[in-house]
Amino acid sequence: MVQKTTQAAEPEEHPFTGEQLVAAWKEFVVRVEARQLNAALSTREPSLGDDWTVNYMLDNETQRERLVLEVKPKLLGFLRRTLRNERIEVEFQIAEGDDALPRKPYSDTEKWQAMVEENPSLALFKKMFGLDFDS
Numbered sequence: 001m002v003q004k005t006t007q008a009a010e011p012e013e014h015p016f017t018g019e020q021l022v023a024a025w026k027e028f029v030v031r032v033e034a035r036q037l038n039a040a041l042s043t044r045e046p047s048l049g050d051d052w053t054v055n056y057m058l059d060n061e062t063q064r065e066r067l068v069l070e071v072k073p074k075l076l077g078f079l080r081r082t083l084r085n086e087r088i089e090v091e092f093q094i095a096e097g098d099d100a101l102p103r104k105p106y107s108d109t110e111k112w113q114a115m116v117e118e119n120p121s122l123a124l125f126k127k128m129f130g131l132d133f134d135s
Contacts, residue, residue: 011086018048024082025054028075036063037071044095052087054079057095064092 025046032038040063046056058064072090079088116123125131 012084013052013087014084016083016085020083021046021048021054021079024079027082028078032071034070037066040067041071046090049091052085052089054088054090056090056092058092059095061094064094067092 022045025041029038029041032041040058041056043059044057046054049055058067072092076088076090079090080086
């Protein structure tokens with residue numbers, strides 16, 4: 001009786017550069033239809049870590065939860081196929097300190113305060129002309 005030895009095929013592991021990673025990442029982001037997730041994935045560029053780990057910084061835990069559940073499997077498959085490397089892993093981290101982006105003003109009050117910080121003369125004009133933006 002002849003025994004056959006079967007060997008598992010080695011996973012594909014082609015080297016790639018950070019520039020190739022960024023190009024593939026941007027190609028994937030264009031396909032993400034959910035506006036919030038698209039914005040979360042296009043705010044920064046991914047970085048390449050050790051052992052083909054792709055690191056990406058997010059602004060908050062909510063983004064991370066949604067991306068892990070809704071996008072990560074598709075993103076991982078896309079990057080592995082495009083860059084021809086089955087060892088790629090994607091890690092999402094929350095940006096803190098110097099990595100964190102400044103918070104954008106959303107409400108009218110926050111927008112007004114941001115404009116006054118940038119140009120203090122606006123507060124003087126508002127007071128001089130008796131302007132009221134609340135109504």
